[in-house]
Amino acid sequence: MIAALLPFHGVLAQERLGQPxxxxxxxxxxxxxxxxxxxVVTGLKPGGDGFLAVRAGPGTNHRMLDxxxxxNDVRICDRRGDWLGIVYGKGxxxxxxxxxxxxxxxAGPCRSGWVHGRWIEVAEAG
Incomplete structure (x- = not known):
């Protein structure tokens, strides 16, 4: 019984709730x-999926959150190798x-997660 509950605690529970x-x-x-x-999200392949997956951690092995x-505009706050920790949302x-x-x-109020940096163009400072 306890073993059946373990996936809902800690790291896996965070991923199930849509949190990084x-x-x-x-x-x-x-x-x-x-x-x-x-x-800004850019360069997505026209014949591809048409979206950039926001993940719960830096890597394709992490669950897609969004x-x-x-x-789409993002704020780039963190980096782990080729993966960028972003904050995004309306406004x-x-x-x-x-x-x-x-x-x-x-911790909010906007959303956050991880995306591959290949598809993010850094905005020029004005």
């Missing part, structure tokens, strides 16, 4: 300079820029 198992880390900032870069499409997710002396795990 590896939270996106927002770097420290003074609240003036942006600490997460702006980016789908993004060409032109501008500027809560990632609030002053913080320490790095912190992103």
């Amino acid at each position: 198992i590896m939270p996106v880390t927002v770097p420290p900032t003074d609240g003036i300079a942006a600490n997460c870069l702006g980016g 789908r993004l499409h060409s032109g 501008y997710c500027n809560d990632v820029d609030r002053a913080s002396e320490r790095a912190r795990s992103y």
